[in-house]
Amino acid sequence: MGRSPCCDKLGLKKGPWTPEEDQKLLAYIEEHGHGSWRALPTKAGLQRCGKSCRLRWTNYLRPDIKRGKFSLQEEQTIIQLHALLGNRWSAIATHLPNRTDNEIKNYWNTHLKKRLTKMGIDPVTHKPINDSILSDNKGPSKNTANLSHITQWESARLEAEARLVRQSRLRSSSELKSLEFPPSPLISVSKLVMPPTPTLPSLDKLKTLNDIWTKQVSAAGSSCGSEVESPKSTVNYSGTGMGESSTSFVELMRNSSGSCEDGIMKDGGEEEWGGLRSIFNPMDTWSNESLRLGYENVPVTRENFGDKFTDLLVNNYNSGDWSFSEGDGESDNVGAETNKNYWNSVLDLVVTSPSHNVIPSIVGCQFAMYGIKQIIYQDSKEYF
DNA sequence: AAACGACTCAACCGCCGGTGC
DNA sequence: GGCACCGGCGGTTGAGTCGTT
Numbered sequence: 001m002g003r004s005p006c007c008d009k010l011g012l013k014k015g016p017w018t019p020e021e022d023q024k025l026l027a028y029i030e031e032h033g034h035g036s037w038r039a040l041p042t043k044a045g046l047q048r049c050g051k052s053c054r055l056r057w058t059n060y061l062r063p064d065i066k067r068g069k070f071s072l073q074e075e076q077t078i079i080q081l082h083a084l085l086g087n088r089w090s091a092i093a094t095h096l097p098n099r100t101d102n103e104i105k106n107y108w109n110t111h112l113k114k115r116l117t118k119m120g121i122d123p124v125t126h127k128p129i130n131d132s133i134l135s136d137n138k139g140p141s142k143n144t145a146n147l148s149h150i151t152q153w154e155s156a157r158l159e160a161e162a163r164l165v166r167q168s169r170l171r172s173s174s175e176l177k178s179l180e181f182p183p184s185p186l187i188s189v190s191k192l193v194m195p196p197t198p199t200l201p202s203l204d205k206l207k208t209l210n211d212i213w214t215k216q217v218s219a220a221g222s223s224c225g226s227e228v229e230s231p232k233s234t235v236n237y238s239g240t241g242m243g244e245s246s247t248s249f250v251e252l253m254r255n256s257s258g259s260c261e262d263g264i265m266k267d268g269g270e271e272e273w274g275g276l277r278s279i280f281n282p283m284d285t286w287s288n289e290s291l292r293l294g295y296e297n298v299p300v301t302r303e304n305f306g307d308k309f310t311d312l313l314v315n316n317y318n319s320g321d322w323s324f325s326e327g328d329g330e331s332d333n334v335g336a337e338t339n340k341n342y343w344n345s346v347l348d349l350v351v352t353s354p355s356h357n358v359i360p361s362i363v364g365c366q367f368a369m370y371g372i373k374q375i376i377y378q379d380s381k382e383y384f
Numbered sequence: 385a386a387a388c389g390a391c392t393c394a395a396c397c398g399c400c401g402g403t404g405c
Numbered sequence: 406g407g408c409a410c411c412g413g414c415g416g417t418t419g420a421g422t423c424g425t426t
Binding site for chain 2: 407408409410411412413414415416417418419420421422423424425426
């Protein structure tokens with residue numbers, strides 16, 4: 001039994017807004033801010049439901065909305081973010097300053113989706129259509145898995161940013177009376193809400209971590225069954241010197257403290273967490289001492305962490321086998337090439353685009369690592 | 385000029401998660 | 406825990422516009 005729609009009340013107007021209505025709404029918000037949307041229509045003298053007012057304001061009347069044609073750069077950004085996030089328009093919109101999620105969604109549906117389809121790219125999976133068919137039969141390839149892992153990092157980051165942007169907007173909405181909008185959410189996220197920068201463990205430490213992780217997967221698997229299985233991460237780290245794993249580290253950590261909390265850790269758990277303890281500084285910073293990442297023997301610092309991690313991702317990606325058929329490697333060279341080029345473009349933009357100078361990968365890595373660190377720390381502090 | 389189909393996009397709808405009681 | 410309320414999100418619709426014949 002759901003709630004009745006807010007516009008069900010008799011006498012409430014629906015359909016296109018008139019200039020007079022716009023004026024009323026604008027004038028009211030300018031003077032009082034929007035406050036409660038439900039109460040707003042009555043106070044503003046509008047025969048509309050609050051939801052309709054909110055929509056009109058957020059999608060049309062807000063003074064910071066940019067209208068008109070999407071630039072090439074914006075198009076690319078949408079495509080690439082869609083590849084990472086799917087139809088999460090509000091998250092995508094946080095990275096296109098002054099564009100609304102509705103506008104982006106419309107533009108995707110009317111232009112970009114068709115264009116990708118014409119190019120032979122599946123707009124849902126962002127893979128060449130032929131490849132989608134192949135991988136349906138053969139399961140995810142190693143390369144797809146690598147990308148999927150990169151996607152997970154970016155996705156986690158973007159989610160975190162979107163969340164912070166929402167919170168920041170909520171906070172700022174109370175100051176709306178002056179109609180002074182906060183700076184681009186991206187900038188505010190990067191500059192204001194950035195958590196303390198963690199640094200990343202070296203590869204050998206990651207290897208150790210991964211071993212522990214793998215052990216925990218089997219331990220958790222035996223006692224928790226399918227609950228610890230991640231549908232997402234199937235990455236093989238052999239190219240970076242890491243072992244194999246089939247479960248997202250984050251999810252594992254969540255699950256190991258959540259659904260499996262009573263028991264599995266007792267069985268050898270102390271030892272495993274002892275291993276973790278040697279990797280992570282029990283204080284609020286990561287041990288800096290042996291943090292090295294990538295192929296150069298250059299210490300990773302707070303300042304260069306993002307670049308280093310990006311290097312790792314990109315090097316791994318560049319050195320990988322980009323044939324998308326696991327078998328003879330000959331059968332789909334064209335498709336593989338197309339795919340590689342496409343993903344080259346995706347990664348290039350996401351990792352290096354100047355238009356994303358406010359969301360560079362360093363931010364993503366920082367968010368992702370910060371999140372993981374928090375989870376590890378929260379879940380394990382009793383062991384430290 | 386009229387008819388028709390394709391396209392666009394503002395607006396609506398239903399659902400969901402968060403919050404407070 | 407259950408309920409109501411609220412805001413937000415993504416999918417869908419349909420009136421208006423545009424292009425073609």
